[in-house]
Amino acid sequence: MSISVATAEPRRRLHPLTPLLKGARALVVIIAALSWQTLGRVGLGWFAAMVVAALIGQVILALISWYFTGYQVVGRELRIHEGLVFRRTRAIPLERIQAVEVVRPLLAQLTGLAELRLEVVGGGKTEAPLAFLTVDEARTLRERLLVLAGKATATVPAAEVADGEPAPVAHLERPIHAVANRDLLISQLLTPQTLLMPFGIAFVVVQFASEATWSFIGIASTLTAMAGVLLQPVRRILADWNFRLASQDESLRVRGGLLETRSQTVPLDRLQAVTATWPLLWRRKRWLRLRPHVAGVAAPNAGDDSGGARLLPVGDPETARLVLGEALPGVALDAIPFTPPSRRARWLHPLAWRVLGAALTDQVVAHREGLVTRQVLVVPYARIQSVRVVRGPLQRRLGLATVYADTAGGPSAAARDRDVREAWELAATLAERSRAARSVLAEP
Structure with a gap:
């Protein structure tokens, strides 16, 4: 398929409501920056005046930024122009695009707008967010960028189709699974933060009742700290509400x-x-969650699963089998034959050595770890970039070694604390199967 694209199109501006939405979004940041101490020191009237003044200044800056910001598609590039004093143009080759998200924050939903976010190869964060566009503009631009990048097919106007070629046919989505909001709520109630919250509230009540010297600032600061504890489960609920795959x-x-x-894309060729x-706390219900690792897409912060894409925020083993089968056909978690490390690994992991395990199947290498929070990582052979055999000082003394199968910018599968001979045999097998899997992918 070839699509003829004009060498240059008129530069387009973002939606005129963009400055107001960005100013309103900065309101929370302004209040947090001034803090409760400022409120107690200057009083409510002056505090409100400071917030209003800062908000007006932010809106003015956002208005200037909006006036000098524009975007256009030129050939096979997305160009974004911005800057008042120092003009800057960012040219993003469409071949580097891995995913394009349509995101609608609360204020954008109320005003009928949306934000477009791009994930590119090698990007450590979201590249070139376009905030804000109308929903139709955002969806149309997303589809156009993905088609030009070769990541999707779509119906295009006849004028844009080369002579003698049929118009590409749009592929309809096939629903796979929808998570019940009730299960999502229960899953986040079954977290340490939520279960320990009543003890925190009881502590605040006791302190307030017994200490008459507690001030408004002290109470507010304590409640703010408690709200921070609940931030992670609340963010997961807000992010995964009405989850559909x-x-x-x-x-x-x-x-x-x-x-x-959010509307996200997980390209299977980059998984x-x-x-x-x-x-x-989920094990009694046999629940688990699945998270993909995609090359070129920024990963969430360590310990925070509220960010990044999810394949399944919560589900039972049958649902996990269905979802994993779509991402990695033929792979089932309950069918992976894990083998434990050497018994000498008890000296290194006295409690967790029985949990550790690794396995090689016909399609993937997998490892298992985690005494409290159990985790299984599955890596297809075709995604292995290198194989390492590592021996630390204690491992050398015990005659053990760990084999790592590294991926491109993602996690590494690890067969921990194996006998040295077994470790080298595993490394050779992994290297051979990786080469064979990549050669199959390279065949036309």
């Missing part, structure tokens, strides 16, 4: 969100690995 054009489409709706996690 579908398949389209050799990729998985993820939708969800309450205050901020490096999948992590399955069983939190301790």
